[in-house]
Every structure is written in C-alpha cells, then in structure tokens.
Amino acid sequence: MNIPASTAVPVVLESRTRDRVLQAISEHGPVTATALADELGLTVPAVRRHLENLTESGLIDERESTSSSSTRGRGRPARSYVLSEGGHLALESDYDHLATETLRFLAAEVGPEAVRRFAESRVGALEVRYAAELAAAGSDTAARVDALVAALTRDGFAASARPVGEPGSQSPLTGIQLCQGHCPVQHAAREFPQFCDAETDAFSRLLGVHVQRLATLAHGDHVCTTFVPTKEGSSR
Structure with a gap:
C-alpha cells in the first residue's frame, strides 16, 4: 500500500x-x-x-x-x-568494518609494523593537504588551530576548539583544547591505536608544538580531545 x-x-x-x-x-x-x-x-x-x-x-x-x-x-x-x-x-559506514577486517589480515600476514606504516601513510596524506592551509594562517598557534579545525570539519571530523587555562599565563596547562566529535575510523582505531598515534604526531608537526591526546572516541570517550599548548604571545 x-x-x-x-x-x-x-x-x-x-x-x-x-x-x-x-x-x-x-x-x-x-x-x-x-x-x-x-x-x-x-x-x-x-x-x-x-x-x-x-x-x-x-x-x-x-x-x-x-x-x-x-x-x-x-x-x-x-x-x-x-x-x-x-x-x-x-x-560510521560499513567501510570502517571492512577496514578493520583488512587491518587484522595485514597484521597477521605482515605484522603490526605494517599497520603502523599504513596508519602513518593515511594520516600523512591529510597532513600534506592541511599543511598549506595552516601555513597560510601564519605562525600564531591559535590561528593555526582554527585552520586545522576548519580542515578537519570539512573532512567529517566535527572539530571544534576552545581555550583552557588563564590567558597570558605561563602555566603549562594554558592552551587550546581541540575536540573531534566524530572519527571516520573509530571502529578500526579501537583495535589499532596506531591511527590515533599517527594523527597526534601529525597535529604536533602541523601546529609546531608538542600536543597531548587526552581522550579518544576509540577508548570510549564521547569526543577525541587534544591539548595544544600555546606559545608565549599566542591568544585566542
């Protein structure tokens, strides 16, 4: 009917x-x-x-x-x-489940090092695309975070950022909290943390500071959270 x-x-x-x-x-x-x-x-x-x-x-x-x-x-x-x-x-898409099965096969046939190299290659492709956008944002850490948030959101990561700590403070806890509300490879990253590690390393290189991953969707948190320390003189 x-x-x-x-x-x-x-x-x-x-x-x-x-x-x-x-x-x-x-x-x-x-x-x-x-x-x-x-x-x-x-x-x-x-x-x-x-x-x-x-x-x-x-x-x-x-x-x-x-x-x-x-x-x-x-x-x-x-x-x-x-x-x-x-x-x-x-x-999530069905492709994420297929990717997990493929990674299991790769790890079993070649070894976990192959999974790490694959994760770095995948994230590296994003890093190359994002590098020009962040370069155009200048050297200010907050401006570069804004550019990274825009790029991540465009690619489906539902990114956002907010300042943490006291503005102008020299405390190591002062910086920017970068959040990602969605991860296209969350299911795979739950079993293969190499994806989270590769992404965190790429963020450090793109932003020019050592960032710290505080929480991940793959570990059951409701959002991926990365702490970005701000350089002296940076503001948001």
Missing part, C-alpha cells in the same frame, strides 16, 4: 530533522536542548521531542551539565547530551 504524499512528506522532514539533531550532538556534545535549538533554528520543544526519540533509540546519552551557565529553575542543572556508542556506530 502506498503512503499518501500528504503523510510521507512530514515523515521525511521529521527524519531529516532527527538526523540534524544527531549530527549536531556529534559536533557539539555535551550540549543542552536550548543550545541545540539555537544551533539548528528550532524550538526547544521540537528539539526535546527528537532528544527523547534519540534517547529511546539508544543513540544518545543524557548527562547533567557541570557548567554553572547550564542551570535552570532553582539551581537545578540542565541536561546535556552526547552520542552513545550506538550513536557513533550509526554515523
């Missing part, structure tokens, strides 16, 4: 909006319903309806926000949302 056009169109639009909400959580999570509504140009009730559906489907997890700016009512914390393991898998 055919679905009447008058019924099919709203269903399709509803599905597309749900996908937009899921993608936005991937890019900005942990994120509140209000922030999602602002980001997507939707009403908060509409966003909450999709959040309920995504939660019931096991695609997102609900958390209490620890930010002082995310409170409501009488100091009650607002809820924030991140992708669940199922949500990350929903954004």
Whole structure:
C-alpha cells in the first residue's frame, strides 16, 4: 500500500530533522536542548521531542551539565547530551568494518609494523593537504588551530576548539583544547591505536608544538580531545 504524499512528506522532514539533531550532538556534545535549538533554528520543544526519540533509540546519552551557565529553575542543572556508542556506530559506514577486517589480515600476514606504516601513510596524506592551509594562517598557534579545525570539519571530523587555562599565563596547562566529535575510523582505531598515534604526531608537526591526546572516541570517550599548548604571545 502506498503512503499518501500528504503523510510521507512530514515523515521525511521529521527524519531529516532527527538526523540534524544527531549530527549536531556529534559536533557539539555535551550540549543542552536550548543550545541545540539555537544551533539548528528550532524550538526547544521540537528539539526535546527528537532528544527523547534519540534517547529511546539508544543513540544518545543524557548527562547533567557541570557548567554553572547550564542551570535552570532553582539551581537545578540542565541536561546535556552526547552520542552513545550506538550513536557513533550509526554515523560510521560499513567501510570502517571492512577496514578493520583488512587491518587484522595485514597484521597477521605482515605484522603490526605494517599497520603502523599504513596508519602513518593515511594520516600523512591529510597532513600534506592541511599543511598549506595552516601555513597560510601564519605562525600564531591559535590561528593555526582554527585552520586545522576548519580542515578537519570539512573532512567529517566535527572539530571544534576552545581555550583552557588563564590567558597570558605561563602555566603549562594554558592552551587550546581541540575536540573531534566524530572519527571516520573509530571502529578500526579501537583495535589499532596506531591511527590515533599517527594523527597526534601529525597535529604536533602541523601546529609546531608538542600536543597531548587526552581522550579518544576509540577508548570510549564521547569526543577525541587534544591539548595544544600555546606559545608565549599566542591568544585566542
């Protein structure tokens, strides 16, 4: 039986909006319903309806926000949302699973060193493409991070960055936190950390500073997080 056009169109639009909400959580999570509504140009009730559906489907997890700016009512914390393991898998392609099988075969037939070389070659191709864009950004670390975020986001990594620590401080904990809300090879990297290591090394070379990987999607965190120390005089 055919679905009447008058019924099919709203269903399709509803599905597309749900996908937009899921993608936005991937890019900005942990994120509140209000922030999602602002980001997507939707009403908060509409966003909450999709959040309920995504939660019931096991695609997102609900958390209490620890930010002082995310409170409501009488100091009650607002809820924030991140992708669940199922949500990350929903954004992955079947090619990732095929890649994992191929890497297992490569490791068994040739050895783990071959996997490392493959990971470095794959990331190296991205590094070559990004190098010119970062060079155009100049020598300022923050500007180079911005250029890297733009390049990563364009390639599907849902990247973002924010300053951490006190501006102008000489503390080694002052810098920029680079986040990636999606990883196209997350499933493979879970078994083969060589991909994470190669990417971290490439970031260090591209940014001209020694960066430190703090969290990864492959290890079960809701976002890949890399700490980028800022050079003296850098600002963001």
